[in-house]
Amino acid sequence: MNPIKIIAWLVMLACVNAIAAAEPEMSPKARAMLESGGPSFQGKRLYTGPHRTPRKMDGLTIVGYNYTDSYIGAFSVNGAGGGNLEVSSKTSGGGGGTCCAAIPADTALPMTLDIAWKRDGQVPWCRQTILLDGPVPTEPQYLEVHFYQDGTIQAAMSEYPSPPRVKLDRVSYVKRKASGNVNNDGKYGSCGHDN
Known part of the structure; x- marks a missing residue:
C-alpha cells in the first residue's frame, strides 16, 4: 500500500476517534457511520466534508x-x-x-x-x-x-x-x-x- 495512503488513513482514524470522544451526544446511527469510516456510494468511500445536518432537525x-x-x-x-x-x-x-x-x-x-x-x-x-x-x-x-x-x-x-x-x-x-x-x-x- 502507498505510504501516503497509510498516513492519510491513520490521520483520518485519529480524527474519527477525536470526534467520537468529543461528541458524546452523537446519535447511535451517526456514531456507527463515523466509526465505519463514513458513507459510501457505488462501492466507493465518500469524503465527508465540513457539512453536517443540524443536530435537531425534523422531517x-x-x-x-x-x-x-x-x-x-x-x-x-x-x-x-x-x-x-x-x-x-x-x-x-x-x-x-x-x-x-x-x-x-x-x-x-x-x-x-x-x-x-x-x-x-x-x-x-x-x-x-x-x-x-x-x-x-x-x-x-x-x-x-x-x-x-x-x-x-x-x-x-x-x-x-x-x-x-x-x-x-x-x-x-x-x-x-x-x-x-x-x-x-x-x-x-x-x-x-x-x-
Missing part, C-alpha cells in the same frame, strides 16, 4: 422542480412521496410541498438519496441514487429535488422553497414544447421498476 417538506420536457406523475425520496410535478415555468418549479423526507439529524454529508419517479400513465418507475451535500442552512425546512433535462437529479436543503434554478418556457403544464420533447430518464437512472 423536511419535499418540493420538486421539473426542468424536463414532460410531466412527472409521481416521485419519491427514500420512499417518501413527493407528489406530481408539472413542467416548470419561468416562475414555478412545477410542484408543491409534501411531507416529509426523513433526513437524519447530526449526519455527515454527503449522504445518498434514492429517487424514484414515473411519467404520467406509465407503469414502470425509474430510479436514481444521488448525493445530498451542503451547504446546509441553519434551520432547513425543505428538501428540494431538481429534475434536469439531461437526466441528472440534484437535491438541496433550504429554509424556504427556492425559485427555479432554470427558467424555461412551456406550452402547457404537461409538456415543454409542442413537439420534439426529449426523455432522458434512463441516461443516469434505470427504468422499468415496480414501485
Whole structure:
C-alpha cells in the first residue's frame, strides 16, 4: 500500500476517534457511520466534508422542480412521496410541498438519496441514487429535488422553497414544447421498476 495512503488513513482514524470522544451526544446511527469510516456510494468511500445536518432537525417538506420536457406523475425520496410535478415555468418549479423526507439529524454529508419517479400513465418507475451535500442552512425546512433535462437529479436543503434554478418556457403544464420533447430518464437512472 502507498505510504501516503497509510498516513492519510491513520490521520483520518485519529480524527474519527477525536470526534467520537468529543461528541458524546452523537446519535447511535451517526456514531456507527463515523466509526465505519463514513458513507459510501457505488462501492466507493465518500469524503465527508465540513457539512453536517443540524443536530435537531425534523422531517423536511419535499418540493420538486421539473426542468424536463414532460410531466412527472409521481416521485419519491427514500420512499417518501413527493407528489406530481408539472413542467416548470419561468416562475414555478412545477410542484408543491409534501411531507416529509426523513433526513437524519447530526449526519455527515454527503449522504445518498434514492429517487424514484414515473411519467404520467406509465407503469414502470425509474430510479436514481444521488448525493445530498451542503451547504446546509441553519434551520432547513425543505428538501428540494431538481429534475434536469439531461437526466441528472440534484437535491438541496433550504429554509424556504427556492425559485427555479432554470427558467424555461412551456406550452402547457404537461409538456415543454409542442413537439420534439426529449426523455432522458434512463441516461443516469434505470427504468422499468415496480414501485
